[in-house]
Amino acid sequence: MSTEKTWQMHSRSSEDTEALGERIGARLKGGEVIELVSDLGGGKTTFTRGLVRGAGSPDRVASPTFTVVRQYDAPKLNIFHFDFYRLDDPGIIVDELREYLSDPWTVVVVECSDVVREVLPKNRTTITISAVGETERAIDCTFSPKFSYLFPH
Numbered sequence: 001m002s003t004e005k006t007w008q009m010h011s012r013s014s015e016d017t018e019a020l021g022e023r024i025g026a027r028l029k030g031g032e033v034i035e036l037v038s039d040l041g042g043g044k045t046t047f048t049r050g051l052v053r054g055a056g057s058p059d060r061v062a063s064p065t066f067t068v069v070r071q072y073d074a075p076k077l078n079i080f081h082f083d084f085y086r087l088d089d090p091g092i093i094v095d096e097l098r099e100y101l102s103d104p105w106t107v108v109v110v111e112c113s114d115v116v117r118e119v120l121p122k123n124r125t126t127i128t129i130s131a132v133g134e135t136e137r138a139i140d141c142t143f144s145p146k147f148s149y150l151f152p153h
Contacts, residue, residue, distance in 0.1 A: 003144070003145055004142050004143065004144060004145075005142070005143055005144075005145055005148060006140065006141065006142050006143075007140075007141040007143070007151040007152070008138070008139065008140050008141070009138075009139045009141075010132075010136065010137075010138060010139070011043070011129075011136065011137040011138075011139055012135065012136055013135050013136075014043065014046045014135065016137075017043045017046045017047050017050070017129070017137055017139070018046050018047065018049055018050035018053075019050060020047065020050065020139065021046070021047040021048060021049065021050025021051040021052075021053075021054060022050035022051065022053050022054035023050075023054060023152075024050075024051055024054060024150050024151070025050060025051035025052060025053060025054020025055040026054040026055070026056075027054075027149055027150050028051075028054075028055050028074075028077060028079075028107050028150070029077075029149075030076070030077040030103075030104050030105045030106060030107060031103075031104045031105075031106070031107075032107045032108070032124075032125065032147060032150070033101060033107075033108045033110070033120060033121055033123075033124035033125065034051075034107070034108070034109045034110070034124065034125045034126075034127060035110050035113050035120065035124055035125065035126045035127070036048070036109060036110065036111045036127050036129070037113075037126060037127065037128040037129070038111075038128065038129035038130070039130075039131065040085075042129045042130070042131060042137070043129045043137055044063075044111050044129065045061065045062070045063045047127065047129065048061055048081055048109055049061040051079070051107075051109065052072045052074070052079055052081075055072075055074035055075075055076075055077065055079060055107070056074045056075045056076070057072045057073055057074040057075075057079065059072040059073060061081075063083060064081050064082060064083040064111075068082060068083060068084070068086075068093055069081065069082045069083075069093070069096070076105075077105050077106060077107055078103075078105060078106045078107070079106070079107045079108075079109060080100045080106060080107070080108050080109070081109045081111075082097060082108065082109065082110045082111065082116075083110075083111040083112055084110070084111065084112040084113060084114070084115050084116055085111065085112040094116055094119055097110075097116055097119060098119055101119065101120070101121060122144070123144040123146050123147070124143075124144065124147075125141060125142070125143040125144070125147050125150060126141070126142045126143070127139060127140070127141050128140045128141075128142075
């Protein structure tokens with residue numbers, strides 16, 4: 001991202017992290033790619049739960065760690081949540097990821113993106129969640145100006 005912007009937040013609880021996801025989810029239009037970076041148990045699925053709810057989906061969110069991908073249907077878009085944690089090589093799943101990346105009615109959320117980074121678009125949002133206490137998190141968002149509408153001004 002050449003002209004990237006940043007936005008930061010301090011989360012005091014999983015409820016704060018989920019609420020941030022919900023606020024961003026309510027602003028989704030389709031075509032967004034969100035890369036989530038965090039340690040295990042850092043809040044990626046919690047954030048995604050809020051994102052999916054904010055987009056208007058009634059679906060129950062669960063981590064895709066063992067399934068690699070989960071789909072959530074919202075009224076105006078689909079959300080595909082990928083987790084490449086257990087994969088050293090994405091194999092043919094990278095073709096599925098590419099297909100969703102080109103769909104303007106789809107939002108793609110990616111965890112543990114190292115093995116697929118070369119197929120992710122430069123214009124994406126990266127949300128890094130860092131533990132600063134047992135329940136507190138520092139949330140740093142880096143994004144293309146194209147996606148400024150996702151974040152409070």
